[in-house]
Amino acid sequence: MYVDVYDERPFPSDVEDQAAWLERMWFSLLSARGLKAVVEAAAAQAGVPLSDLLGPDTGILQYTAIVQASGSLPDSRVSHTMCLGGPETAFVRAFARAAEQLQGRVALHWGTAATRIDLADRRLWVRRRKGSTSSGSSHWQERERRYTHGDRECGLQQPDVEQQPQQGQEAGEGPGEEEEEEVQYDLLVGADDWNSKVRQAAEQQLSDFTSTVTAVPLQHKEFTVDAHAELPMVSSSGGCAMWTLAAARSRYGGSLFLVPDARSGGLRVRGHLSMAPASWRELVEAADYQALLVQEYPALPRDFAAQVAQQLVASPLQESGHRVLCSSLHGPSMVLLGSAAHAICPNVGNGLNADVEDAGILYQVLQQVQGNLAALPEQWSAARLADAQALVRLDAESVRRRGRGRLGRLDPLYLSAVVASRARHLLRWRSVRSRRDVEPQAAPVDSERRAVRYSKIEAQVRRDDAVVAAAATGLAALVTIEAQVRRDDAVVAAAATGLAALVTVLFNWLGRRFKPQWS
Numbered sequence: 001m002y003v004d005v006y007d008e009r010p011f012p013s014d015v016e017d018q019a020a021w022l023e024r025m026w027f028s029l030l031s032a033r034g035l036k037a038v039v040e041a042a043a044a045q046a047g048v049p050l051s052d053l054l055g056p057d058t059g060i061l062q063y064t065a066i067v068q069a070s071g072s073l074p075d076s077r078v079s080h081t082m083c084l085g086g087p088e089t090a091f092v093r094a095f096a097r098a099a100e101q102l103q104g105r106v107a108l109h110w111g112t113a114a115t116r117i118d119l120a121d122r123r124l125w126v127r128r129r130k131g132s133t134s135s136g137s138s139h140w141q142e143r144e145r146r147y148t149h150g151d152r153e154c155g156l157q158q159p160d161v162e163q164q165p166q167q168g169q170e171a172g173e174g175p176g177e178e179e180e181e182e183v184q185y186d187l188l189v190g191a192d193d194w195n196s197k198v199r200q201a202a203e204q205q206l207s208d209f210t211s212t213v214t215a216v217p218l219q220h221k222e223f224t225v226d227a228h229a230e231l232p233m234v235s236s237s238g239g240c241a242m243w244t245l246a247a248a249r250s251r252y253g254g255s256l257f258l259v260p261d262a263r264s265g266g267l268r269v270r271g272h273l274s275m276a277p278a279s280w281r282e283l284v285e286a287a288d289y290q291a292l293l294v295q296e297y298p299a300l301p302r303d304f305a306a307q308v309a310q311q312l313v314a315s316p317l318q319e320s321g322h323r324v325l326c327s328s329l330h331g332p333s334m335v336l337l338g339s340a341a342h343a344i345c346p347n348v349g350n351g352l353n354a355d356v357e358d359a360g361i362l363y364q365v366l367q368q369v370q371g372n373l374a375a376l377p378e379q380w381s382a383a384r385l386a387d388a389q390a391l392v393r394l395d396a397e398s399v400r401r402r403g404r405g406r407l408g409r410l411d412p413l414y415l416s417a418v419v420a421s422r423a424r425h426l427l428r429w430r431s432v433r434s435r436r437d438v439e440p441q442a443a444p445v446d447s448e449r450r451a452v453r454y455s456k457i458e459a460q461v462r463r464d465d466a467v468v469a470a471a472a473t474g475l476a477a478l479v480t481i482e483a484q485v486r487r488d489d490a491v492v493a494a495a496a497t498g499l500a501a502l503v504t505v506l507f508n509w510l511g512r513r514f515k516p517q518w519s
Helices: 032-041 087-102 198-206 284-296 302-314 351-369 373-401 412-427 434-438 454-513
Strands: 003-007 028-029 059-066 078-085 106-110 112-118 123-128 144-149 152-157 178-184 187-191 209-214 221-228 240-246 254-259 266-277 322-326 334-336
Touching: 003 112, 028 032, 028 087, 028 351, 032 078, 032 351, 078 087, 078 240, 087 106, 087 322, 112 152, 112 198, 187 198, 198 209, 198 334, 221 302, 266 302, 351 373, 351 412, 373 412, 373 454, 412 454
Parallel strands: 003 106, 059 240, 187 334
Antiparallel strands: 028 078, 059 078, 112 123, 123 178, 144 152, 209 322, 221 266, 240 254, 254 266
């Protein structure tokens, strides 16, 4: 079996400021969920050993995630958990390096974008720039390579000589700069982000396929400043420290993310401030930003907040992503993975981990069908659709469950999450803790539940909501009954008092009216 991977961006070199990669999040996390998937894939000889991921030469380091609810340091609501982190480009380089080691079975085509897709005919057209790079076994670099796909033979054309510019034409302009290539496939795997062309083709060509794409109601700014002694970027265990701070007031619904800048040897800090769009409109000058940082993130030293404020004024405001909810994850000889199937808010930290889980589950399904690729799409949807949809729905509710929606801590979802969490803690129930698995700050660092399915988490959350709602309804009924009883008691007491007064007045009158005569 041979696999071609097409990416419209160039190969992610060590220079992280390539324009083609700036649209992606600049830092990715591989938490316990993702690490488990990678370990399982490595054990099955289908993934990357952890030893190949770690190291300064890869750009992926071990981090201690420090998650703080709010308030000043030290704070009892601070948790520490281990994870892997680094620029997305570093993860792509690591997995690309592993793909090249799979005995020529995988070819990576960089700078190659899909232009058309015919799902019924199983054909894909891609456009590549002349001179674009491909990586894999040496036989993938030939001008024409032929191999067997199922019961037929296919050929892929890859020119190795660029066309000379025509007379009066500058190099790199006009015809010859790009070419289109037709590819026949047995299975198309769409893992091309939230604006997936594969998913769009499915919507246009399949009557029973629908998807919903919504913008995440968050915007963010990024900054790079000097490190500060009161915010150590090295953990006590010797690894790097990664800080995630939540805003003190629910009206901003924001979070602040800090990691050491690997290129400076930890002397500088890269940051990411995320808030609701309305919150940004109140900030104009550096003094406004500094006041917000001091009030909402009291853990930040004042001089550090001043540096950050100066950078935030000049930093461009960016959208924080999109959510994608699909009715299905497959079509004829086609499957959807990753953000193409279940894009979520990047602040949650489950994006990369869910993507790696997708790859591991797809590998398991591939083993189950034993080479019958025609049967794989339906089995893939059966294995992953419920979890993908649950992940997106939980992500959409996460802000409200943290008490940072429009209603703040009066939101029913927040109250339900708090009551369920407290009750489970007091009663020591052995079940999934709803808030810890879906809360944006907690999700990437939850090491206790490494492989709990998202559909199971959602089911537990719904049960929590139902139990809390039933308890609240019962309590309200008891309070109503108690109030009614007390009102009844008050009415009876008032009636009895009135009757007693009436009897007393009557007896007094009778006593005066029929006063006995003494002789």
